[in-house]
Amino acid sequence: MTDLSLTCMGAAGTVTGSRHLLEADGKRILLDCGMFQGRRNIRTRNWEPFPVAPWSIDKVVLSHAHMDHSGYVPRLIRDGYAGEILCSPPTIDLCGILLPDSGYLQERDAEYANRKKFSRHEPALPLYTEDEAEASMERFRGVEFNTDTDLGHGARLKLRRAGHILGAATVEVKWHGRTIAFSGDLGRYDDPVLFDPEPIEQADYLLLETTYGDRLHEQGDPGELLADIVERTTARGGTVVIPSFAVGRAQLLTFYLWKMKKAGRIRSVPVYLDSPMAINASAILRHHFGDHRISPSDAEEIGDMVNYVRETEDSKALTIDQMPKVIISASGMATGGRVLHHLKSYAPDARNTIVISGFQAPGTPGATILAGADEIRIHGQHVPIRAEVEEISMLSAHADANELMQWLGGFKAPPRKTFLVHGEPASSRALRSRIERELGWSCEIPGHLDRFDL
Structure with a gap:
């Protein structure tokens, strides 16, 4: 069987910077391409060289448009990525406003910091510009929900509704006889605006968000x-x-x-x-x-x-x-x-x-x-x-611990391994304990840049 690996290049041990790389036969598929946000030691990762050469990535798939999942796309392209950005049609429309706005705000904030001289850097610079973000939109390609899409090199893609925000998707990649599912960010059940997260029945490996893995949302209206x-x-x-x-x-x-x-x-x-x-x-x-x-x-x-x-x-x-x-x-x-x-x-x-x-x-x-x-x-x-x-x-637009467990109930059989990502350490550990106790599944909490053979 062909070697297949997963490397968690972001949202591992932290909530932001969602980036998960699948590799096989020298080909690379990147799931999400987000910005790091929050603490300074986390934000500085945005300025570090991407862990692999951007030009060596064959496809990028986005779960949704939030900046911690899509916000690094213009920089990846600026640094050499030459392929497509695949996502749902509403996500394309939302990225079309989010990414240029991000570039504009970065330029403006850098200018303001330089003018007021409160930046730690001289001069303060944007990660990318508004024009670079506008140009990146030419690479986007829409993928309809619940359709089988060819990624090339034997890989197949399917997106399902995740709730959370308009256009948000769970991601399923079938490649070299294995199925990898990625929750993206899961939304709430019975949300007044968005549809419920759709279940996934089978996956060999699952990447699961744990943002609220240790908490329950308050009840009430x-x-x-x-x-x-x-x-x-x-x-x-x-x-x-x-x-x-x-x-x-x-x-x-x-x-x-x-x-x-x-x-x-x-x-x-x-x-x-x-x-x-x-x-x-x-x-x-x-x-x-x-x-x-x-x-x-x-x-x-x-x-x-x-x-x-x-x-x-x-x-x-x-x-x-x-x-x-x-x-x-x-x-x-x-x-x-x-x-x-x-x-x-x-x-x-x-x-x-x-x-x-x-x-x-x-x-x-x-x-x-x-x-x-x-x-x-x-x-x-x-x-x-x-x-x-x-x-x-x-x-909150995020599923809480009970709702995450409810979504996991849609699987007809346990994945071989469930990787708990997109959460602070305490929330990931709490959800791992609950999944292992209630479902008996094998779970792993990746660290930043950890690599796994699938």
Whole structure:
């Protein structure tokens, strides 16, 4: 039998930087091509040479469009990758806004750091530019869900719906008589916007995300909790600031705010979506009605409720406007983007509320806020946090431990080996113990750059 190997080049022992390399007969297939985020020692991996020569990779397959799964693509191409990027059609559309926006933000942040002289590097540089990200989109090729696709060199690909965000997929690769399944990021069951994760019945080897492998999401109606926060905050004259991922979370938040307004749970308080990328992502949602549960009429009503903020000057006006309101703005972990300016303005005032609505990688400003810090550092300044801080964990787009186990229940037989990736060490260890105890499966927690013969 032909030798086949797996090397975990990212999201091993950490949540971000998803990159998993399959090799056989001198051919290479890369599953995901994400950026590292969070702690500085993790982020610096983005600047290290790719572990194998980019030109030597034959195919790249993306599970979905989030930056920690797709965000390194322009750099890989810049450094010599010459092949296709395969993913679902909605993922192509989302990457078409996420990647150029990432390049733009990197250029802008580098320019700002150089102008204000708070960077540790001289000069600060972007990982790639907006133009390089735009050019990378020419390499993308759409793969429909549940179709058998030829990857060349005897490899076959199938994508299935994973929930999580629009277009997210689980990945199945059949190569040299073995089946390798990759969960990507699994979504929630009974999500009001996205369809349930589809099961996989058989795989010889499984790469499984463990982001929430040691936790359960709170039970209850996130819309009701969000409505309580908005009403309580605006009643005292405050503003609700929600750092939000532009793809997935922003659309879910506007859905719940619309639902609560329609039910009379939220009074007439303006809702602002201050993220051009999130606005564009919301438009893409309306181009793929077959890929989610929202009807065209409801999508139109949600769009009518939201005030879209595209221009920088309008965003600056929001920062100084003291009228009660809700601001949803990227980035979701407060690592960059317009939300940093809103946090600088609103975090020091006890009338306001900061709502954390998703996973916060260790070392990010969002994680610091959630941990109860008295201050955070933004653009080289120490910003006090006197605002109320609330977390709505049930808004997470990630399956929790029970939902991960529910998805594993779709397998008719155990994989030979299950590799637990895309999680912090504690969550991976907790899920390994549970899988071994409840299912009797053989599990492995890879370290960074660990290689396995399959």
